[in-house]
Amino acid sequence: MHLMSAAVPLPDPLSVTVRAPAKINLYLGVGRVRPDGFHPLETLFQAVSLYDDVTVTSADEWSVSTVAEGPQVDLSGVPDDEDNIAIRAGKALVAHHGVDRAAAIEIAKGIPVAGGMAGGSADAAATMVALDRLWNLETSDDDLLAIAATLGSDVPFALVGGTAHGTGRGEVVTPVEDNGTWWWVVVFDEVGLSTASVYAAFDLGEYAVDDIAIDPARFQILRRGEAGATMAVLVRNDLEDAAFDLRQDLERKAEAILQCGASAVLLSGSGPTLLGAATDAVDARDIAARLAERGFDRVTVVNGPVAGAHVVEYE
Numbered sequence: 109m110h111l112m113s114a115a116v117p118l119p120d121p122l123s124v125t126v127r128a129p130a131k132i133n134l135y136l137g138v139g140r141v142r143p144d145g146f147h148p149l150e151t152l153f154q155a156v157s158l159y160d161d162v163t164v165t166s167a168d169e170w171s172v173s174t175v176a177e178g179p180q181v182d183l184s185g186v187p188d189d190e191d192n193i194a195i196r197a198g199k200a201l202v203a204h205h206g207v208d209r210a211a212a213i214e215i216a217k218g219i220p221v222a223g224g225m226a227g228g229s230a231d232a233a234a235t236m237v238a239l240d241r242l243w244n245l246e247t248s249d250d251d252l253l254a255i256a257a258t259l260g261s262d263v264p265f266a267l268v269g270g271t272a273h274g275t276g277r278g279e280v281v282t283p284v285e286d287n288g289t290w291w292w293v294v295v296f297d298e299v300g301l302s303t304a305s306v307y308a309a310f311d312l313g314e315y316a317v318d319d320i321a322i323d324p325a326r327f328q329i330l331r332r333g334e335a336g337a338t339m340a341v342l343v344r345n346d347l348e349d350a351a352f353d354l355r356q357d358l359e360r361k362a363e364a365i366l367q368c369g370a371s372a373v374l375l376s377g378s379g380p381t382l383l384g385a386a387t388d389a390v391d392a393r394d395i396a397a398r399l400a401e402r403g404f405d406r407v408t409v410v411n412g413p414v415a416g417a418h419v420v421e422y423e
């Protein structure tokens with residue numbers, strides 16, 4: 109697996125910008141909680157066309173600043189200190205190489221905060237790739253993936269992108285053949301939902317089932333690229349009932365998305381973002397327009413799969 113493209117044009121850039129995608133879980137099977145507090149997962153990740161851009165510049169000390177790119181992004185929950193996962197990622201990379209360096213990190217955030225689309229994980233992945241290029245660290249793919257896993261369960265996938273099978277607590281990522289282009293109507297929420305609280309509600313509701321394995325038919329749908337009508341057969345999210353327990357309004361919202369023409373509705377990761385499945389781009393825009401008519405003002409259209417963290421600017 110090659111996360112990094114081979115050629116770096118110049119030795120000492122002043123700044124590097126890396127783009128990392130949001131993710132959705134087409135399938136999210138969740139088992140009973142493990143002794144370490146995490147839940148075993150069987151998941152199908154898909155990277156979708158909603159992004160955070162992270163720019164890094166060498167500096168005397170670590171800093172991070174964030175700007176919102178779009179009305180779906182409320183920055184109030186984003187730390188501007190060392191709690192920010194981007195700084196944690198930078199420090200983890202530096203520690204791995206045993207070098208004493210720091211950087212100013214600027215995040216242009218298009219992925220909603222605490223929306224279940226792994227925006228923080230995207231920032232962590234983007235920061236690592238950007239710093240690796242800025243300082244020519246030549247970190248191996250395996251090392252990047254290993255460091256990513258220490259930062260969060262979703263971070264390795266943000267490096268890999270595309271469509272992938274996630275196992276373990278989600279951090280073990282294997283690319284999956286996906287020949288389709290999948291269109292989704294994304295319905296954001298005004299209030300975020302904490303991932304840990306949704307997993308806690310999952311335990312409280314005793315929602316774990318014995319069989320979380322992904323059946324071969326789902327891999328076949330992806331391989332054939334049968335988007336559209338088959339999406340309803342493909343999607344599953346075991347965290348849905350737990351998220352609906354915490355936020356009763358989400359179930360009504362999900363019904364509205366179906367009434368507006370989506371062939372299936374799916375909670376994005378731990379929510380509260382909801383996804384409506386569309387057959388193609390035109391269908392997706394029609395569904396989004398109908399939702400807008402019904403007063404949903406935080407709606408966008410995305411497609412997947414798209415690339416994982418990749419350099420977009422090198423100065």
Ligand SMILES: C[C@](O)(CO)[C@H](O)COP(=O)(O)OP(=O)(O)OC[C@H]1O[C@@H](n2ccc(N)nc2=O)[C@H](O)[C@@H]1O
Nearest residue numbers: 145146147149260261262263277278303304307377378
């Ligand atoms: C819901 C998903 O987005 C689906 O991909 C992920 O499982 C969440 O991944 P993440 O946000 O990167 O989560 P982490 O930062 O690793 O963990 C945050 C918290 O979520 C819970 N957690 C996370 C992953 C997992 N497999 N089981 C869990 O129970 C734990 O309470 C953990 O303390």
Ligand SMILES: Nc1ncnc2c1ncn2[C@@H]1O[C@H](COP(=O)(O)OP(=O)(O)OP(=O)(O)O)[C@@H](O)[C@H]1O
Nearest residue numbers: 185192193221222223224225226227228231303377
């Ligand atoms: N760079 C960052 N961007 C967003 N949130 C961050 C960042 N660094 C730390 N955080 C903290 O992490 C919390 C979760 O952020 P994030 O936006 O990644 O949630 P999420 O999309 O629901 O995650 P996931 O889908 O992986 O469960 C935020 O509420 C915030 O307190």
